[in-house]
Amino acid sequence: MTGVVLKDIRKSYGQVKVLHGIDLDIAQGEFVVFVGPSGCGKSTLLRMISGLETITGGEMLIDGQVVNDVPPSRRGIAMVFQSYALYPHMTVYDNMAFGMRIAKESKEEIDRRVRAAADILQLTPYLDRLPKALSGGQRQRVAIGRAICRDPKVFLFDEPLSNLDAALRVATRIEIARLKEQMPDTTMIYVTHDQVEAMTLADRIVVLSAGRIEQVGPPLELYERPKNLFVARFIGSPAMNIMPVTVKETGAVTTVSLVDGKSVIVPISTETGANGKSASFGVRPEDLTIATGEDYLFEGKVSIVEALGEVTLLYIEGLSAKEPIIAKLPGIIDVKRGDTMRFSADRQKLHLFDADGQTYRR
Amino acid sequence: MTGVVLKDIRKSYGQVKVLHGIDLDIAQGEFVVFVGPSGCGKSTLLRMISGLETITGGEMLIDGQVVNDVPPSRRGIAMVFQSYALYPHMTVYDNMAFGMRIAKESKEEIDRRVRAAADILQLTPYLDRLPKALSGGQRQRVAIGRAICRDPKVFLFDEPLSNLDAALRVATRIEIARLKEQMPDTTMIYVTHDQVEAMTLADRIVVLSAGRIEQVGPPLELYERPKNLFVARFIGSPAMNIMPVTVKETGAVTTVSLVDGKSVIVPISTETGANGKSASFGVRPEDLTIATGEDYLFEGKVSIVEALGEVTLLYIEGLSAKEPIIAKLPGIIDVKRGDTMRFSADRQKLHLFDADGQTYRR
Amino acid sequence: QELKFAPGEDAKFNWKSYEDFKSAHGDLKGQSLTLFGPWRGEDEVLFNSVLAYFNAATGANGKYSSSENYEQQIVIDTQAGSPPNIAIIPQPGLLADLATKGFLTPLGQENADWIKTNYGSGEDWIRYGTYKGKDGKEAYFGFPFKADLKSLVWFVPENFEEAGYEVPKTMEDLIKLSDQIVEDGGVPWCIGLGSGGATGWPATDWVEDMMLRTSSAETYDKWVSNEIKFDDPAVVGAIEEFGKFARNDKYVAGGVAAVASTDFRDSPKGLFDIPPKCYMHHQASFVPSFFPADKELGVDADFFYLPTYASKPELGTPVLGAGTMFAITKDSPAAKAFVEFLKTPIAHEVWMAQASFLTPFKGAKTEAYANDTLRKQGELLTTATTFRFDASDMMPGKIGAGAFWTGMIDYVGGKDAKAVGGDIQKAWDGLK
Amino acid sequence: MLAQIASAMGVVVAGVFACALYYWLSDKLLSVALPVPEGDARKASANLNRRATIRPWLFLGPALLLLAVYLVYPVIATFILSFYDRSGGNFVGFANYRWAFFDAQFRQSIFNNILWLAVVPAACTFLGLVIAVLTDRIWWGNLAKSLIFMPMAISFVGASVIWKFIYEFRGGNETQIGLLNAIVRAIGGDPQVWISLPFWNNFFLMAILIWIQTGFAMVILSAALRGIPEETVEAAVIDGANGWQIFWKIMVPQIWGTIAVVWTTITILVLKVFDIVLTMTNGQWNTMVLANLMFDWMFRGGGDSGRSAVIALVIMAAVTPIMIWNIRQANRDMGDH
């Protein structure tokens, strides 16, 4: 079993504690994505798995073996760096062959593997070029190809797409998805900032924040049932609208009151203790619809209208949260700034979090 | 009238012609966005307006005055560069004050304007920091702030957001929109790769391709009535699905036949001359819906499913175009790879282009 | 290497001495001998021609080398323990220093005695080779070979002829002649003190010559040993005597300002300019090698002895000179044999017969001199009533090759002679 | 001749090869001594880690050895010698230091050295910077750079001859063979003896070193200038800055680090420079500098090892501030990696 197991992994740079005890089991063949805000420790964690960063505390196992002191080259990993990190003086072929040459593989074996990787990544025509003669997307593919050639047990990606433009990003993302399919036994760990990448690629997403794991789970679970406010706001774009509320009634369903006094019934059960406490009520912009009847969730004044063609974003003020509430409505909608509108939403898609930001949903 | 007028503007680098005669009138206070594929000459055009690039041919007027030979600093413009271009050795304050110091403004005036700009951009807490201690978004705001301080008649942006991550991009975009509102008399010219930016910000979008203007118009016009295939494919994401068709019947509505033989009636009038000619038939991914009855547009096999939470993307093969047809369906949809599905669309939202790529729509 | 003059052929050489030496020292076959000295360029070629006779006679393998950084090199080599067998040293001061530090092998009394009997002013020459060793005892270390004569004034006979000038016999006449030249619209002297890193030294020769013409030889010796101070009236007087020439704008070509900066190698060329930049030039016997290439000695250029004051007959005809000393820095039979070789007339005659070599050795045939000019100089050297070695070369290096030079530059630059002497004395005091 | 060339080539190849061989062999040896067995993962990684601790010293070894033998050991020897008399035989305590303190020439040298340090690094760096900026903007810039670099290739002896023909003075109405005086004469001035003009002659000597070293500064700074993002300059153009302001306020601050390194290197070079002074004036006319004074005391007339040692130590002590600055710099770099 070529999984990666992290047991209470800690990291500090001198006095600065960066990771505060990470526990995580990654199964063989799993595709795990680390997301989290900038500076939360994603790269650090990945680099510790690769062995490029020493481990301050805890234990790391790859393939059942403690690897805390094993140098990177002996961990059976391959890594794709954010900045490609190609060897600028070597051709694409040599870049991919480098690791195997170091490992003293036979010429034929090297050639076979390089060509196979180039094939997968459609790099065959470029094998004799130097990196500087490649476009950004091609470079990234070379970096991936180099990793493939190592035939690693664990594949590490650190924001591999962040330097690409939108179109390339989509194309390369699909390439990575395809790669995963072709290498079903390889464990892949992927760091990204990007929602879409995380959602489309991951078997499981690990949400990190300030050196701690906030939630681990499959993408849709995170989207639909965020464990806490942090995850709720982090997953989804535009972010989930959060409104401060007070709990009015508890029970199988909970009644809360918005700042403007309006009551909303949320089909989430709460215990009596919560009664009267302040809480956070959340609804995703894409779950909002324009209310037709009196049965609306809230109303507000439109401050900005962004028509994107396919969807229209409305920014609604007046619910006293610092940020405006955003509604994402399909198609082109004819509203003007200053219009007051009412919105409703599928009650099943409402979220409720306690004062500490933990979800009330069990 | 502080408009910008371009009359047959041309640019060549030695033998290489980059711009082939651009004619454009930009009114005072207008927000114009240049879009186009990489290398089409957007930046060059912007830099010519700024005066950083010499003009090879044609005439440029700002505020009614020919400015071909006027140096940048005297054109009343300000520019925000793609790579921020902050002075790394100066604090945020000094970065913003630099231009005014050069112009020998009084200390009080400088302070007043810097603080006002910092206020607008919420940079006040960072005024004493060096750029390297700022996050990407903050840096970009400083770059904008620097431009605001110049109190320009014309504001130029060269892909100001392309270096930011998704969240920051949205936030900064909104900031720019707000800025535009606060400076209604300032003309703004904005270069971007990004659809969403172009659609949300522009009063008018200028689509450039290979040094020529393809279409000029308000965003929704470009989205709904692209003049030609290039604009059709360029505006919208994922791009409009284009299928090769043959015109079967002409008249007030046109009948075309798809590769698989199926006929489709498009409510666009064509002249008889078009009969029997090949044409391109287009439909946007977001305009596709799952056909419930027999009245469908086309059918195909699903090759990839990407569930993004809010929407699901289906990649459909079998319509012989090189690229798969994409359908963007709201919500989470339960389909599997290999399923054959049928799709329909609102007939009003279909597009038809002649063999040269020009729209049939008048 | 081929022998320049085939042994036995030319009667002006003492071939017998060569044969004698050969039979006495023919047993050094294959032994190597390293010599390190200051001669480079033509001098090196000439010395090698002398060395060839030694090699031919003994079968030894003597090799001479030199270096621009001669002075550093010898200090480094001796201190580091890898000296040559024989060091050829032009400055007695350096010789003394090496001797005190124990790097030299004494040559023994018999060599000293030999010099005494066979060299002109032999006693003086011995003095310049005798120093305290590491043990504090005086011993004889330096064998003089090749001398330079300093008290010479060079001129162009035809220029004198044309203008009707006579070679002066007394210092008074010399000054009168100088005034005469000025009156005729000419410039009497070319003086150049420039010498890159050694700028100033030609002035020390002037001062030394003047010292010998104004004070007794004993005062001169006391000056060298600092028994009288540098700012003693006798010394200051000599400096001012030099100043009569060098600090007189009318006397020197280019004016006083040019004196310090004109290179001593360029300076004599002024004699040959047309019209002549100057009529006279005080410089040592080596200077003809800086004359323009086509000038024939004795015809196009000649010298006269820097005359003495008629008012001071008691001082006789003092001669200022210099010479190189051979010292054994690493003893070996070959090194000893080489010193023996230097005692043979042939060692001197081979060089005399080619160029630029003077010797006080009375055993060498004067017929061997290449030309009359050299012969005249050679005779001056062997017949001098008083011979004194260049003072600056004998003073401690920091003075004779430092403070003295600098002082002279300052003096020519306008500083008072007394103050200059004081400065030099202060530097000397600092050494103690 | 051919045989000589062949044997020389043999020697050259053997020498270089032997040096390379050391690194290759020592690395091989290390892998043999600390093997990485396929099966035993624990031992393998332990040995790999051990290799990683030993390897820096293998890499540094030859450099440290050379530095220790050729530089550190002589420095220590020098330090000890500074307490002995001229022959190095008798202990004299601080007498040599006391001497230095009261010696007028020593003071003069210190003064001149400070003058040199104030002028030459600044001038070289400034000129190098200006030339680098200007030549980057023209099509024949590379040719211009080559010309300015050329003096570096000329030996000091050659350089001093060259300058002889610039500074040479001929008195009276003679034709000047020094260019400077010819020019002065041509514009109606009085020819000067440049190298003996008190005080100013220092500057004429400095001109020579500046002439030589500017090429060095130029080459390095021009590389650094190319690292400046073009956009910051363009931004300044739009902000209305002129060329001068852009140079001073935008470009210079951005390559400050490199300027400091160039400055350091030239400062150290200036402390060591003595060939120029030696060949031009040998320190006369009050142009003595420390390195020359040391040289004088070390070799002239048999030498005085004690006093020259003291001067050498003073020269070395002069770099202390630079060393401290560099330690700081190095420590900051460490954070990056």
Added chain:
Amino acid sequence: MSAAASLRRIGVPRLILHASVLIICIIWLIPTLGILVTSFRDAGQITSSGWWTALTGAAETSAARLGDPASARQDGPNYNISGSVFDGGDVKSGSVVAFGTRVAAPTEFEAGKEADLGDGEKLTVNTDGSYFYVKSGPFDDKRGKRIYLSITQPPNFTLNNYRTVLTSAGIGQSFINSLTVAIPATIIPILIAAFAAYALSWMKFPGRSLIIALVVGLIVVPLQMTLIPLLTLYNDIGNLFGVSSRSYVGIWLAHAAFGMPLAIYLLRNYIAGLPKEIIESARVDGASDFEIFVKIVLPLSFPALASFSIFQFLWTWNDLLVAMVFLGTGKDQLVLTGSLNALLGSMGGKWEILTASAFITIIVPIIVFFALQRYLVRGLLAGSVKGG
């Protein structure tokens, strides 16, 4: 378009830019040009006229001797001598402007006119150098009469100086010696310094910053100070093994060590600036530090290595002192600078030889410079700038 406008099109600033670079280049070139011109001149001319006059040609005064009185022909009561002043004069060609018979007034008479010298003597010297000297009685001097001439000559250059230098004995050997010293003395320290610089920038070990500081401090150690202790050491080792203390290995190591601190200092600046990811990536690929250095860092540092080689080569090539001390002063050990120096004679001062040999020695470094220059452009401290 007005003139002012068209000037603006070309750009006054650009004109100023070109002009100022040109001026700087000329100022920098003048000294070198001076030495180049001088090296092609006659020894005599060098000290008598400025080198810049050699380019235009100038009038020169010189002396010549008329034919021997014995060669006089009798023509009635008159005796005459005729010939050309260029036969017996210092100057062998040119055109005569004026002549004179007294050294104090060497240009008393115009060329081509008859000069009355009194005593019935008359002399005519023509522009082409032919003269006619007539006297109303027999000539009674012992030698030919000396006259003085002002002669203009076209620019006159000679290759003699170069011939002298290049044909002097041992020059070939010393050239080979110089190369034998300089090539390894360039490559070895760079190799050693590069390894050390790599260790000091990319490997972690205790005492790293201390070593860096030490290296910086050692740049300043005066070379002269080290010579005696080192040579003593060499001699001791030589004696111990019974070999000569002076060998190529000895001088290579000496040069290597003297160049080492600066080499490490400058190379470290560059190597530390290489992108971190590339090195980590190689580490993940399984490369040891040795392999990373050889296969990644070395090729990538080529610009810095090449530029430092130029500097180191210059120093070793132009060095004399170290070579003399550690290699010896014998004929067959002499390096090029040494053997050229020997040509100058004990007293130096042969400017024509000095200038010619300065140009001969400069050739090899210039070749090296041009060969490596394209790396130099991006060279040396490119790494000291972040992101460079």
